[in-house]
Amino acid sequence: MGDAVTPTNTRFSGQIAVVTGGASGIGSAVARRLASHGAIVAMFDRDEAQLQATRDALSDEGLSVGATRVDITSEESVVAGIDAVLAEHGRLDIMVNCAGVVGPTNTKILEYDSAQFDQVCNVNLRGSFLMTKHAIKPMVQQDYGRILLYASIAGKEGNPGMCGYSTSKSAVLGLVKAIGKEYAETGVTVNGIAPAVIRTPMVEAADPAMVTYMTDRIPMKRTGSLDEAADMTAFIVSRECSFCTGAIFDLSGGRATY
Ligand SMILES: NC(=O)c1ccc[n+]([C@@H]2O[C@H](COP(=O)([O-])OP(=O)(O)OC[C@H]3O[C@@H](n4cnc5c(N)ncnc54)[C@H](O)[C@@H]3O)[C@@H](O)[C@H]2O)c1
Numbered sequence: 001m002g003d004a005v006t007p008t009n010t011r012f013s014g015q016i017a018v019v020t021g022g023a024s025g026i027g028s029a030v031a032r033r034l035a036s037h038g039a040i041v042a043m044f045d046r047d048e049a050q051l052q053a054t055r056d057a058l059s060d061e062g063l064s065v066g067a068t069r070v071d072i073t074s075e076e077s078v079v080a081g082i083d084a085v086l087a088e089h090g091r092l093d094i095m096v097n098c099a100g101v102v103g104p105t106n107t108k109i110l111e112y113d114s115a116q117f118d119q120v121c122n123v124n125l126r127g128s129f130l131m132t133k134h135a136i137k138p139m140v141q142q143d144y145g146r147i148l149l150y151a152s153i154a155g156k157e158g159n160p161g162m163c164g165y166s167t168s169k170s171a172v173l174g175l176v177k178a179i180g181k182e183y184a185e186t187g188v189t190v191n192g193i194a195p196a197v198i199r200t201p202m203v204e205a206a207d208p209a210m211v212t213y214m215t216d217r218i219p220m221k222r223t224g225s226l227d228e229a230a231d232m233t234a235f236i237v238s239r240e241c242s243f244c245t246g247a248i249f250d251l252s253g254g255r256a257t258y
Contacts, residue, residue, distance in 0.1 A: 009036055009037040009038060010037065010038045011037040011038060011234070011238060012034055012037045012038040012039035012093075012094070012238070013037075013038035013039075014038070015038070015039045015040070015093040015094060016039065016040050016042070016085065016089040016091055016092050016093050016094070017031075017034045017035075017039045017040070017041045017042070017092075017093060017094035017095070017096070017237070018041075018042045018043075018044060018081070018082065018085060018092060018094070018095045018096070018131075018135060019031040019034065019041055019042070019043050019044070019095075019096045019098060020043075020044040020045065020070070020072055020095075020096070020097045020098055020099035020127070020131060021044075021045055021097070021098035021099035021100060021150075022041070022043025022044060022045050022051065022054060022065075022067070022098070023043065023045035023047045023050040023051040023053075023054050023067075024045070024047070024050055024054070024200065024201050024202075025098070025198075025200030025201055025202055025226070026098050026150065026195075026198060026200060026226060026229045026230075026233075027043070027045070027096075027098035027099065028043075028054045028058075029226035029227070029229060029230045030096050030098060030229070030230050030233045030234075031043050031054075031058065031065055032058055032061075032063065032230070033230035033231075033233070033234050034094065034096075034234065034237070035058060035063035035064055035065050036063060037234065039064070039093075039094065040064040040065075040066075040089060041063070041064065041065045041066070042065075042066045042067075042068060042081075042084075042085045043055060043065060043066065043067050043068070044068055044069075044070035044072065044081050044099070045067070045069070045070070045099065046069065046070065046071045046072075046099075048069045051067045051069065052067060054067070055067035066088075068081050068084060068085075072097070072099050072123065072126075072127030072128075072130060072131055073122045073123055073126055073127050073130070074130075075130055075134075078130045078131060078134050079134055082134045082135060082138075086138055091138060091142055092135060092138045092139060092145065093139070093142075093144060093145060093146065094145070094146045094147075094148075094237045095131060095132070095135035095139075095145070095146075095147045095148070096147075096148045096150070096233060096237060097127070097128050097131045097132070097147075097148070097149045097150060098150045099123065099127055099131075100123060100124050100127075100150060100202070101119070101120055101123045101124065101165075101202075102120075102162070102165050102202050102205060102206055103116050103117070103119065103120035103162070103164045103165050104116055104120075104161075104162070104164065105161055105162050105165075105206040105207040105210040106161040106162075106206075106207035106209055106210045107161055107162075108160070108161060108163075109163050112163055112164065116164060117163070117164040117167075119164075120164035120165055120168050121164065121167065121168045121171070123168075124165070124168035124169060124171075124172065125168045125171045125172060125175070128149050128172050128175055129175060131149075132147055132149065132175065132179055132190065135147060136179070136183065136188060136190070139186075139187075139188045140183065140186050140188055142187075143186060143187040143188075144187040144188065145187065145188035145189070146188070146189055146191075146236070146237035146238070146241070147179075147188065147189065147190045147191070148190075148191050148192070148193060148233060148236050148237050149172050149175065149176055149190075149191075149192045149193075150172075150192075150193055150195070151169045151170075151172040151173050151176070151192045151193065151194045151248065152165070152166075152169040152194055152195060153194050153195065153196045153214075153252045153255055153256055154166040154169050154170075155168075155169030155170035155171075155172060155173050155194060156170070156173070156194055156248075156256050156258075157255070157256065158170070159210070159213070159214060160213075161207070161210055161213075162210065169194075172192060173192060173194070173248055176190055176191060176192035176246060176247075176248060177246045177248075178246075179246075180245040180246025180247070181245075181246050183245070184245050184246070189241070189242070189244060189245040190245055190246065191236050191241075191244055191245060191246070191247050191248070191249060192247070192248040192249070193229075193232060193233065193236065193248070193249045193251055194248050194249070194250055194251065194252065194256065195224060195229060195251040195252065196214065196215075196217075196218050196223075196224060196251065196252035196253055196255045196256075197211065197214050197215050197218065197223040197224065198223060198224045198225065198226060198228075198229050198251075199223050199225075199226075200226070203223075217255050218252065218253040218254065218255050219253060219254035219255065220253035220254055221253075222253065223253075224251055224252075224253060228251065229251060232249060232251055236249055
């Protein structure tokens with residue numbers, strides 16, 4: 001999973017990053033990549049056991065990573081998590097929101113439980129809103145910051161059988177576009193990323209017929225890798241990515257050409 005820690009990987013030296021969903025999948029790959037390139041990374045996740053296991057594994061590699069149990073649907077929990085980072089490090093340069101849930105798959109609206117719809121939107125949309133709202137404040141004060149929200153190709157195209165997930169991710173696209181414009185005259189950028197299928201525990205939990213449906217629609221005829229997600233993420237949250245805000249970056253092997 002990714003390149004080794006070397007003294008030349010100093011792209012994020014001196015920078016403080018928060019990565020939500022850091023316990024698993026894309027979030028842990030992103031945390032590892034940013035820390036490998038010099039950032040001090042605070043991983044937020046609600047799965048405490050998995051979070052500690054990931055933190056231990058990354059620490060064993062010599063990476064500067066911390067782990068805090070944060071539920072991104074709770075404003076109190078989000079504020080406490082970010083305040084703790086600010087108290088310890090005095091600044092926040094990068095926030096990547098990877099935490100998310102897929103909810104029901106291969107389930108048409110008539111069978112789709114309303115409470116589960118609320119739950120999926122609560123994590124994927126309200127969580128994105130809360131993390132952005134509370135991460136952007138110190139970034140604006142220091143006139144520098146990079147916010148990246150994980151959306152999905154499902155939000156652009158709408159995957160049948162996944163109406164909660166598709167709807168919540170579509171709303172994340174709107175959030176990115178609005179907030180990006182709100183802060184365009186500051187040093188803070190707000191962007192989104194829309195991946196197609198990347199093999200992670202989330203995909204393993206989806207109905208296999210759904211995964212086949214989604215993968216068959218990728219012109220490259222393969223799934224994306226964690227390294228490819230980490231590579232694109234690292235660029236979007238770097239200083240070099242300075243003339244992009246309110247944008248949705250594509251990571252779909254050609255599925256979305258818009
Ligand atoms: N894997 C894919 O193919 C794919 C495709 C498109 C978009 N995405 C998006 O990428 C992001 C990462 O997905 P992944 O595949 O790595 O998933 P994953 O299931 O491996 O990891 C998601 C993490 O989010 C955490 N989480 C869930 N709810 C939370 C909450 N309320 N508060 C804090 N943490 C919470 C989970 O505990 C888990 O560690 C998600 O937003 C997902 O929707 C993934």
